[in-house]
Amino acid sequence: MSLRAAALFVCLSLGLLLLASDLPSVAFRRAQHAWGARRRLASKDLNLTNTLNKTRESPWQEDYVPNVTWGYEMEMDTRSSGMVRYRGCRHCAEEAFCKYASNPGCGGSAVGGVTTFRNIRHAHGCAVKPVLSIPRSYVRDLDDLRSKPGAYLTLKAMLHSGFDVYRGSGHHGPVQQCIHYPWAVSVRWLHLHSFCTGARFEGMPGGSSLCATMHSHDDASRIATRWSR
Structure with missing residues (x-):
């Protein structure tokens, strides 16, 4: 073998040796890159899932999360009270109430009355x-x-409305009716809580709320008279 051929053989051998030694690191870097990509994708999916869950499960504060599988509509004489358009914050709890009320301030067409919907949370002790x-x-x-x-x-x-919907949902017996005092609410849209008697829900009954028990429609006049003063 000539000197030139021997030198070429040595160079090729060294090249192959270096290539062979670098293969594991190349494979490792490729695997690391793929793993990082999968982690970033999984993280994005998790963030999206969390966002959807938060939106679906708790778009509002505290217990003010309606699940309108069915509701109750009650019209009333609004000539004396008028219809007040909502003009408050957007993408907030109050706007969510506005939409459920079909108030003209958020694209609705309601002219008066009230509406009732289910709360997503349970009251301990209520079926x-x-x-x-x-x-x-x-x-x-x-x-x-x-x-x-x-x-x-x-x-x-x-x-x-609250009495009829709660009884219509399967409750038998008297209904606890509660409204938080203004200083105790976090969602600035008047709302009445209706749940079973003998239970406590979001601090009610208690010092932060007005509460009364309804056995029939006849009780509403007495309660409304007292609460409206």
Whole structure:
């Protein structure tokens, strides 16, 4: 073998040796890159899933999460109280209530009345989930309602609606009706909680709320009279 051929053989051998030694690191880097890509994709999927779950399960604060599988509509005489358009924040709990109320302030066509929907959370000790009743006209809280004409009619309609929906959902017996005082609410849209008696739900009954028990529609007038003062 000539000297040139021997040198070429040595160079080729060294090249093959270096290539062979680098193959594991190349494979490792490729595997690492693929693993990183999968982790980033999984992270994006997880973030999307979490966002969807949050939107689906709890778009609002505390217990104000309606699950409108079916609701109850009650019309009432609104000539004395008028229809107040919602003009508040967007992408917030109040706007969500606005949409469920079909208030004109968020594209709805309601002209008055109240609506009731199921709460997504359970009240410990109640076989039936609580329900929420709200006026379709924007009313910030109980103090705001009391400052307007028609407070008695609005409260009476809410009490009737909450009672009927909760009983219609499968509850038998009296119904606990509660409204938080203005300083105790986090969602600024008047809402009535209806749930079973003998249970506590979101601090109610308690010092942060007005509560009364309804056995029949006849009780609504008495309760509305007291609460509207």
